[in-house]
Amino acid sequence: MKNLAKLLITALILLNMLGCNKRDPHPENKDKVYAQLNVDLGTAKVAQAYVNEYINGNKKDLETAVPQSGEEPVYTKRINEGLNKLTYANQQVRMYEVRIEERLLYVQRRYLESLTPNGRKWPDDEDTAAELIKLQMLREKVARVNDSLNKKDGKDVPRGTKEEAGKHGEEKAAGSEHAAPAEHH
Numbered sequence: 001m002k003n004l005a006k007l008l009i010t011a012l013i014l015l016n017m018l019g020c021n022k023r024d025p026h027p028e029n030k031d032k033v034y035a036q037l038n039v040d041l042g043t044a045k046v047a048q049a050y051v052n053e054y055i056n057g058n059k060k061d062l063e064t065a066v067p068q069s070g071e072e073p074v075y076t077k078r079i080n081e082g083l084n085k086l087t088y089a090n091q092q093v094r095m096y097e098v099r100i101e102e103r104l105l106y107v108q109r110r111y112l113e114s115l116t117p118n119g120r121k122w123p124d125d126e127d128t129a130a131e132l133i134k135l136q137m138l139r140e141k142v143a144r145v146n147d148s149l150n151k152k153d154g155k156d157v158p159r160g161t162k163e164e165a166g167k168h169g170e171e172k173a174a175g176s177e178h179a180a181p182a183e184h185h
Contacts (some may be wrong), residue, residue: 027111031123033131034103040139041096047146048089055082092142 028034058078065071107122114122 023115024111027122028104028107031103031107032128033135034100034107036132036135037096037100037103040135041093041100044089044092044096048086048093051082051086051089055079055086058082088145 024030058075062072062075062079065075110120110122110124113119
């Protein structure tokens, strides 16, 4: 009975040692930074698709625009602005693809290094936290750039449209607010 217990304990210890030495074929799946980069890539691809839809919608509107109504230059301007936004969206997608490739190689190298007797611990919580902060800062920068690309100045509204009528109504209302204090003096 004692020999059976010793044999069982020895077998469990050997299995535990063998299980610990098996390499993880995909260590990147445990990396929070790699996961966040994939999420950011997905967001960039959605933005890219949205810009493509915007351009295609304006191209269709340009095809049906009434000649000499002022619509053609408006839609052409919107298409050109959309193409600029598309260039930026394509750059964002490519940047995230490259960062994912770099992170994959880095994680694999660090994981193999952690398996050596004197290797550094992986995943390193401090390194991960620093990289996640960098990604957050990058997302904030991208959001600021996107906000600046999406600002509307209202100058491209065709004459005779409902949008233009609403714009003039807002200007008159704003003008009357400014005129009221001047009348009291």
